[in-house]
Amino acid sequence: xxxxxxxxxxxxxxxxxxxxxxxxxxxxxxxxxxxxxxxxxxxxxxxxxxxxxxxxxxxxxxxxxxxxxxxxxxxxxxxxxxxxxxxxxxxxxxxxxxxxxxxxxxxxxxxxxxxxxxxxxxxxxxxxxxxxxxxxxxxxxxxxxxxxxxxxxxxxxxxxxxxxxxxxxxxxxxxxxxxxxxxxxxxxxxxxxxxxxxxxxxxxxxxx
Amino acid sequence: xxxxxxxxxxxxxxxxxxxxxxxxxxxxxxxxxxxxxxxxxxxxxxxxxxxxxxxxxxxxxxxxxxxxxxxxxxxxxxxxxxxxxxxxxxxxxxxxxxxxxxxxxxxxxxxxxxxxxxxxxxxxxxxxxxxxxxxxxxxxxxxxxxxxxxxxxxxxxxxxxxxxxxxxxxxxxxxxxxxxxxxxxxxxxxxxxxxxxxxxxxxxxxxxxxxxxxxxxxxxxxxxxxxx
Numbered sequence: 057x058x059x060x061x062x063x064x065x066x067x068x069x070x071x072x073x074x075x076x077x078x079x080x081x082x083x084x085x086x087x088x089x090x091x092x093x094x095x096x097x098x099x100x101x102x103x104x105x106x107x108x109x110x111x112x113x114x115x116x117x118x119x120x121x122x123x124x125x126x127x128x129x130x131x132x133x134x135x136x137x138x139x140x141x142x143x144x145x146x147x148x149x150x151x152x153x154x155x156x157x158x159x160x161x162x163x164x165x166x167x168x169x170x171x172x173x174x175x176x177x178x179x180x181x182x183x184x185x186x187x188x189x190x191x192x193x194x195x196x197x198x199x200x201x202x203x204x205x206x207x208x209x210x211x212x213x214x215x216x217x218x219x220x221x222x223x224x225x226x227x228x229x230x231x232x233x234x235x236x237x238x239x240x241x242x243x244x245x246x247x248x249x250x251x252x253x254x255x256x257x258x259x260x261x262x263x264x
Numbered sequence: 265x266x267x268x269x270x271x272x273x274x275x276x277x278x279x280x281x282x283x284x285x286x287x288x289x290x291x292x293x294x295x296x297x298x299x300x301x302x303x304x305x306x307x308x309x310x311x312x313x314x315x316x317x318x319x320x321x322x323x324x325x326x327x328x329x330x331x332x333x334x335x336x337x338x339x340x341x342x343x344x345x346x347x348x349x350x351x352x353x354x355x356x357x358x359x360x361x362x363x364x365x366x367x368x369x370x371x372x373x374x375x376x377x378x379x380x381x382x383x384x385x386x387x388x389x390x391x392x393x394x395x396x397x398x399x400x401x402x403x404x405x406x407x408x409x410x411x412x413x414x415x416x417x418x419x420x421x422x423x424x425x426x427x428x429x430x431x432x433x434x435x436x437x438x439x440x441x442x443x444x445x446x447x448x449x450x451x452x453x454x455x456x457x458x459x460x461x462x463x464x465x466x467x468x469x470x471x472x473x474x475x476x477x478x479x480x481x482x483x484x485x486x487x488x489x490x491x492x
Contacts, residue, residue: 148282
């Protein structure tokens with residue numbers, strides 16, 4: 057799915073819930089190879105900002121423009137080029153890990169591939185667990201599976217909200233590998249308060 | 265080239281297959297629908313048999329059982345996605361109409377299963393004599409599709425609300441009145457053995473209702489599915 061240079065531009069982005077303003081007039085531009093780190097106290101709007109970039113929420117004002125060599129992406133094309141790992145993004149407990157990956161591959165228009173899916177599970181540290189129901193997974197294993205889901209289609213824009221939540225040391229190392237690989241492939245946006253993860257940022261946006 | 269012709273169906277088929285797998289493992293919707301239907305049917309059969317009900321009563325009773333059973337289960341396909349927070353992964357990955365068509369087909373199969381269980385039981389328990397069986401089946405299929413087409417869209421609307429159950433019924437009933445009236449009239453005619461030609465306007469109403477609701481669903485679903 058890689059499509060060369062990608063640009064993510066936030067133009068005058070504002071979000072308010074009633075009279076409570078989360079952020080106002082956020083302006084920034086990210087190019088392929090760059091990482092934006094969004095920090096701020098709890099409730100400052102980090103997750104909301106990522107949801108807006110992903111198209112899961114609408115801004116009160118302003119817009120997000122994601123472009124590649126073929127021009128600005130509409131929602132249909134954006135779905136093929138965007139990956140998200142977030143606490144409020146959950147995969148299907150009643151399916152196995154492999155069934156989850158096959159399902160999301162099919163609705164993304166990618167032919168389900170057993171070898172590739174198993175390789176992906178191995179990459180995130182879930183080798184040999186593909187046939188188990190996700191409902192039986194620990195929270196750390198579910199977080200690893202979210203990574204497999206998010207990078208399955210080699211997205212040019214990857215959004216990671218609290219990327220190391222629930223992960224053990226090996227999991228954190230896996231997350232680092234994903235982050236490094238994404239910086240070579242496209243744009244990365246991290247929402248975190250972890251000082252070590254903040255160091256990845258070419259740009260840092262502090263909210264709240 | 266033949267496979268490309270059906271490429272548009274791959275996504276909805278994936279959503280349908282995923283829902284069937286999940287339903288097979290959890291019986292989340294089937295249990296609710298079937299238990300409600302059989303319980304209602306048992307109560308109705310005790311009361312109505314004593315009254316020696318004719319087609320004018322048997323027909324609305326059948327559709328009441330189907331309607332309320334459907335109301336207890338058809339919303340769950342969307343509600344469950346919101347409750348378990350899997351809806352966001354679906355929104356991020358699938359075209360809205362892919363989701364809508366997959367869920368619509370799942371609900372159609374669920375109501376088809378309900379029809380297969382309830383209608384034979386109803387005929388036996390209520391000692392129903394069907395004068396025109398082919399017409400009866402046609403009205404049943406058309407009426408069920410009408411129910412499914414309207415309630416699937418309403419289910420998507422209410423899934424994000426906090427009082428889903430009440431809202432689903434409140435929003436569904438006004439929309440479903442035309443399909444219920446037509447289905448009750450058509451079923452009564454089929455029970456009396458009225459010929460096809462006399463009932464074809466009713467059948468057309470049911471088919472047109474379904475076509476209009478599915479078209480509206482394909483047009484509106486994207487706005488319903490994404491956060492306002």
